Amino acid sequence: MGISVIERNHLEVLRAVNAGGSLTAAAERLHLTQSALSHSIRKLEQQLGTPLWLREGRQLQLTQAGKYLLALANRLLPQFEHAELQIDQFARGQAGTLRIGMECHPCYQWLLKVVGPYLGHWPMVDVDVKQKFQFGGIGALFGHDIDLLVTPDPLHRPGLVFEPVFDYEQVLVVHSGHRLAHNDWISAQDLEPEILITYPVAVERLDVYTHLLLPANIRPARHKTIETTDIMLQMVAAGRGVAALPRWLVQEYQQRMAIVPVQLGETGIGKQIFLGCRERDRNVDYLSAFMKLATEVRWQGIGQGIGQGIAPGVLSGVISDVVSTN
Amino acid sequence: MGISVIERNHLEVLRAVNAGGSLTAAAERLHLTQSALSHSIRKLEQQLGTPLWLREGRQLQLTQAGKYLLALANRLLPQFEHAELQIDQFARGQAGTLRIGMECHPCYQWLLKVVGPYLGHWPMVDVDVKQKFQFGGIGALFGHDIDLLVTPDPLHRPGLVFEPVFDYEQVLVVHSGHRLAHNDWISAQDLEPEILITYPVAVERLDVYTHLLLPANIRPARHKTIETTDIMLQMVAAGRGVAALPRWLVQEYQQRMAIVPVQLGETGIGKQIFLGCRERDRNVDYLSAFMKLATEVRWQGIGQGIGQGIAPGVLSGVISDVVSTN
């Protein structure tokens, strides 16, 4: 049983040197003398039996072992840091922070409806929403970057649990004066001359494509991507293109914009959104409470939409809370 | 910027106390005095601002914060430990250990054909095969428990890369005197009176079910599960049941056993096996070399089978090398 040689400390050093570029800069970051760092590094290298940097002139070049440790540092240090925050919350009598990841753009509006009541029931829990993941939502769950994942693509695997939280219909949104505005439904051919606006994600994740366009082997005249739902709908209302969004979402905006939802395809495109978490976390009370609440909200008005809409002020207020991981 | 308070050290304490049940036992494990532990724990608890254990009489009960840290320890410590081993290998001039995970039972025979040449080309790389995963193969990849995954269910997600490595046909194996032995193909109805032998995995992962039985809503008379391919085929050869396996595998055993492969379903069941790794690792030379070699082996005789079979001795010899994670 070899005793521990790599300490958290060492990982901090690797990260700092990498970030600072030089030993001296790293020392500064760590509130240490350059000398201290030099000593500590030398000792570590001695214990490991291999150098971590090649000293080329006054440049430090990571060796293979060094790169390996740096990767480890980037992986583990965030977990240490988050653990400290979490424990600090425990210490203050709070239950912790629920980090929710979102893989589906328009679900944000739905999430807000759940988060509101949730925060009321669990005053000692903070909620944090993340929307960008280096390794995708699933990776973020496995990597403990988030605790819950809202996604249209569940993945029933050992270690993860998904539950459907709501169903909706994906429809085409067009300007109310649009030639397709009064169609019963839209075919792939109907879209051929159109400008299609979508979120900037891979085509495989866009249902208009997978369910309608790709099977018919048809592409719209143009395909533009826009990040935000609001701007997207502004474009549609201005007659500058068409978009595919959940029906309930369109209905909420319909009050104040000249837009119309139209069924996509002969049978319509049905979608399901899932909420997933790590299996181990199922007995974390404030987490399972969120899942329970989320599944209950399902029956409470999504799809009826109009009248339950959220005031724009509230909406944008909460949106600004969103934290994005690089 | 709060400075680090949780150290690897502390995680070791959490784990040791949990394993030992008492402070004294834990101290023993850590080659420390009980007093040292007590001091160190007190300091940690002070810094965190919350107790990690409730002292109930002479029993230690983990608090919420303590449980949280214990989970962290169980997650992070193995990574530290593996990193130390890996760096030790770097230090000895070795490239490291390639940890291959397997999610498909019969692929083992295929893997052997790749590992042999690979070990020849990369004398400084060790290979380790793992077959059980707490969180499934994907979880093991994300959690850095393995570096490569052999699986029939690839998952194209950001952060992971999969490549097909070989195709094969899944066939029914029956005793050569079996009533179905000379059928052109097998229908779901044909299986109804049979005893079906499979590996002990979920029905959804068995192609006989997903492709044949479930669609027809038919179940075989009995369903037995057996761990090992050899015993499974012994059973089949003894007329005690039928099984579904890759055609090439059956052909290899056919030389020394009275068994016959028969096509499953009218069109046959085609399968593809994939090799996956973390995207970041793609530029690790010895790892990408394995993937390259694996894709090349595809054309070299799998499916022709007979004559290239592996001698039973070699086979079982290597099988015993398999390391299973709890």
Added chain:
DNA sequence: ACATATCCATGAATTCTATTCACGTTAGGC
């Protein structure tokens, strides 16, 4: 080419931290 500013390494001195030792306290078993 020379001075200069950076940057890293080293050894001895120092400060700080972890560990031990010795003892006290508490809870449960017989």
Added chain:
DNA sequence: GCCTAACGTGAATAGAATTCATGGATATGT
């Protein structure tokens, strides 16, 4: 009620990590 097993505490000590002072090496600018 006494004995054992287990944890807590304070002072003493052994052992680390950190600093200080310094020197050598390498780029940069004039």
